[in-house]
Amino acid sequence: MRINLIISILTIATLISCEKDKETDTGKITFYTNAQFVLNCGPFDVEIYIDNSLVEKLEEPFLPISETPDCNANSSKTILTIDKLEGEYEFTARLTCSETLKYMGDFKVKNDSCSLVFIDLTYGE
Secondary structure, three states: OHHHHHHHHHHHHHHHHHHHHHHOOEEEEEEEEOOOEEOOOEEOOEEEEEOOEEEEEEOOOOOOOOOOOOOOOOOOOOEEEEEEEOEEEEEEEEEOOOOOOEEEEEEEEOOOOEEEEEEOOHHHO
């Protein structure tokens, strides 16, 4: 009887720990942009929304434009690095100087990895 109870407890503990592992499968995403002004818009911030929820904003472009940031770098005025659960997400980058100017896309988070998301604002030039 005792052995059955111990086996049952160990089985339940194993199942619970497997569920927790799935919840902690995270990766990093780093957002950055190449410009901070658009014709007839003036200076602005870029608000980053993931699945329609505001996450943070970029206040300045990442310079020099010919380079890319380190993916695991800490967030700053020029980059936004966040942890997300493994999966696929949609994002919107909204320019604060306008109700209509925005950049939309998607990204995939893989466990224990980091991906860069480049918000290219030169399309308005």
